[in-house]
Amino acid sequence: MLFNHRFDEFAAQAGRWEQAYGSVVSYRIEGPSRAAQKGAVAALVRSTGSTGSRLPHTGVTEYAEGARKIPAAAVTAEDADLISDLVSRGEVAIHLVLTPMNLPSEASHNVIADLRGSEFPEQIVIVSGHLDSWDLGTGALDDASGVGVAMDVLRIIKAVNPKPKRTIRFAAWMDEEYGGEGGRAYAEEHRTDLINHIAAVEIDYGDGRPLGLSVCASDDRIAPLSRILHAIADPVGGLVNVSDSPGVDLTAMNKAGVPAISPLQDARKYFSYHHTAADTFDKVRASELRQILQLIAPLVYALAQHED
Amino acid sequence: MLFNHRFDEFAAQAGRWEQAYGSVVSYRIEGPSRAAQKGAVAALVRSTGSTGSRLPHTGVTEYAEGARKIPAAAVTAEDADLISDLVSRGEVAIHLVLTPMNLPSEASHNVIADLRGSEFPEQIVIVSGHLDSWDLGTGALDDASGVGVAMDVLRIIKAVNPKPKRTIRFAAWMDEEYGGEGGRAYAEEHRTDLINHIAAVEIDYGDGRPLGLSVCASDDRIAPLSRILHAIADPVGGLVNVSDSPGVDLTAMNKAGVPAISPLQDARKYFSYHHTAADTFDKVRASELRQILQLIAPLVYALAQHED
Numbered sequence: 001m002l003f004n005h006r007f008d009e010f011a012a013q014a015g016r017w018e019q020a021y022g023s024v025v026s027y028r029i030e031g032p033s034r035a036a037q038k039g040a041v042a043a044l045v046r047s048t049g050s051t052g053s054r055l056p057h058t059g060v061t062e063y064a065e066g067a068r069k070i071p072a073a074a075v076t077a078e079d080a081d082l083i084s085d086l087v088s089r090g091e092v093a094i095h096l097v098l099t100p101m102n103l104p105s106e107a108s109h110n111v112i113a114d115l116r117g118s119e120f121p122e123q124i125v126i127v128s129g130h131l132d133s134w135d136l137g138t139g140a141l142d143d144a145s146g147v148g149v150a151m152d153v154l155r156i157i158k159a160v161n162p163k164p165k166r167t168i169r170f171a172a173w174m175d176e177e178y179g180g181e182g183g184r185a186y187a188e189e190h191r192t193d194l195i196n197h198i199a200a201v202e203i204d205y206g207d208g209r210p211l212g213l214s215v216c217a218s219d220d221r222i223a224p225l226s227r228i229l230h231a232i233a234d235p236v237g238g239l240v241n242v243s244d245s246p247g248v249d250l251t252a253m254n255k256a257g258v259p260a261i262s263p264l265q266d267a268r269k270y271f272s273y274h275h276t277a278a279d280t281f282d283k284v285r286a287s288e289l290r291q292i293l294q295l296i297a298p299l300v301y302a303l304a305q306h307e308d
Numbered sequence: 309m310l311f312n313h314r315f316d317e318f319a320a321q322a323g324r325w326e327q328a329y330g331s332v333v334s335y336r337i338e339g340p341s342r343a344a345q346k347g348a349v350a351a352l353v354r355s356t357g358s359t360g361s362r363l364p365h366t367g368v369t370e371y372a373e374g375a376r377k378i379p380a381a382a383v384t385a386e387d388a389d390l391i392s393d394l395v396s397r398g399e400v401a402i403h404l405v406l407t408p409m410n411l412p413s414e415a416s417h418n419v420i421a422d423l424r425g426s427e428f429p430e431q432i433v434i435v436s437g438h439l440d441s442w443d444l445g446t447g448a449l450d451d452a453s454g455v456g457v458a459m460d461v462l463r464i465i466k467a468v469n470p471k472p473k474r475t476i477r478f479a480a481w482m483d484e485e486y487g488g489e490g491g492r493a494y495a496e497e498h499r500t501d502l503i504n505h506i507a508a509v510e511i512d513y514g515d516g517r518p519l520g521l522s523v524c525a526s527d528d529r530i531a532p533l534s535r536i537l538h539a540i541a542d543p544v545g546g547l548v549n550v551s552d553s554p555g556v557d558l559t560a561m562n563k564a565g566v567p568a569i570s571p572l573q574d575a576r577k578y579f580s581y582h583h584t585a586a587d588t589f590d591k592v593r594a595s596e597l598r599q600i601l602q603l604i605a606p607l608v609y610a611l612a613q614h615e616d
Contacts, residue, residue, distance in 0.1 A: 051361070052586070052590060052591065053359070053361035053363060053586045054363070054445070054584075054585045054586040054588060055361060055362070055363075055586075077590075078586070078588040078589075078590055081590060082588075082589075137362070276362075277362045278360070278361045278362040278386070280362060280386040280390075281386075281390075282360060282385075282386055282389060283360065
């Protein structure tokens with residue numbers, strides 16, 4: 001079975017790349033099991049993203065309980081189009097040589113650093129990225145960029161004011177890509193004091209130009225932050241989107257009530273490179289990372305200092 | 309030995325992409341033998357072109373007589389930069405697994421079609437592309453695009469005037485990529501009537517926007533064509549470059565005196581994709597091919613009709 005969905009058709013609306021990606025990535029995640037339930041012997045999935053560089057986009061695939069675990073593979077956009085065209089002309093036989101391996105789990109760690117609060121040290125604002133990356137590339141955009149910006153937020157705030165009111169916690173999450181164990185472990189370990197987490201910020205769209213902020217929280221948790229969010233988003237375009245997706249790392253925390261905030265970025269470049277062999281250091285523009293930093297550092301500082 | 313030359317540094321001058329490519333591709337062609345002569349055990353060559361999609365650019369490599377045939381491989385621009393950086397910090401060991409094969413030669417053919425001249429049928433204007441392509445991609449830009457335009461030139465001229473004065477000969481050359489046997493065989497077979505070849509045109513820069521014409525010939529052969537070349541080039545920018553490179557297919561004919569003419573194209577896209585896995589059909593823009601056609605069809609027709 002060939003899933004030849006098209007990211008570009010979903011991504012027309014500025015600021016809705018995350019939803020566009022969500023719409024098409026489900027083919028990669030759930031497609032093989034759905035196909036198996038319909039009798040398919042294998043599933044080929046068009047690479048998710050907008051690249052035209054014949055790069056396969058890979059990523060996690062989940063086998064549904066009870067479904068046959070049929071072989072599944074990513075094909076490039078170019079090859080998906082070619083196969084589709086051939087299928088429209090008659091029967092197509094494909095010989096697959098796939099060599100994936102599931103290695104046993106190993107212990108790994110979130111990396112966490114605190115700039116301790118002077119007035120309400122027990123109240124916490126998280127700023128984060130994720131430490132792991134999908135293979136093929138080196139994860140420069142997904143998500144070394146986010147980790148770098150998050151680290152720099154603390155450096156800058158410390159230079160401006162080494163004693164913020166609340167604790168600012170840098171986190172580099174482990175295992176965003178393969179299921180989110182790092183974020184879940186954190187939420188589990190801190191379940192009694194999540195109530196003291198003001199918000200958790202994560203940066204995970206590479207160096208895409210910021211257009212505003214995206215926030216995932218219940219209305220009553222957004223209300224007290226609203227003034228800050230709009231003031232901070234204003235200089236970069238003013239968009240403040242309410243999202244129903246907190247991102248993998250912040251899902252468990254968010255379910256427990258912690259508002260999840262991320263920069264709303266132009267993610268076209270990110271979705272062309274992430275999870276491909278071309279996600280390498282040369283792609284990252286420092287000038288664009290600085291724009292994200294100029295948005296997120298004031299946000300985190302405002303959340304750490306506000307009076308409400 | 310790592311050859312980390314940079315196409316972009318050579319390509320700054322518009323209209324000099326061919327020379328830029330020539331400057332860097334010599335590392336791929338001759339580098340391994342030069343390296344062997346200096347005691348290298350293997351040669352890695354930065355991919356020629358300006359792409360940033362972690363695509364290796366491959367192509368013919370020649371072993372010099374007497375030089376040890378050491379292993380040689382293409383590395384992507386990204387990996388060449390990484391290796392260079394590591395080398396600057398200390399010793400780097402690389403484990404190569406290379407599986408190239410040289411298969412025995414097979415008979416193959418140029419494809420030739422004539423629109424026979426009504427007045428001077430023995431006088432010939434060639435319009436051509438090459439039929440073979442390097443592997444990895446499917447050769448849509450290099451050089452199905454050129455073959456397609458050359459075919460269409462005859463279709464259009466036939467529609468306008470089915471009886472041009474001179475013979476217009478379409479040629480799709482075989483073996484441009486691996487040494488130029490097709491062009492050589494043609495020149496050898498036609499050696500007694502090359503004197504009747506007015507000019508040979510080849511299109512081989514993909515769908516890059518035309519900026520003028522490039523001509524390789526002795527001054528006395530250019531002079532009678534000069535008025536035509538300038539008049540035809542005028543609407544697309546007017547550049548008429550005199551080049552010392554006739555291109556692989558036309559080399560033997562050109563040595564025997566036949567002027568070699570090609571469209572001068574913006575070749576940035578071409579050099580990013582050709583000889584990579586991404587040289588596929590989807591890259592070709594019909595609108596751009598039409599611009600090349602609008603330059604070359606009048607050129608060929610003018611050469612077939614002129615009075616001099």
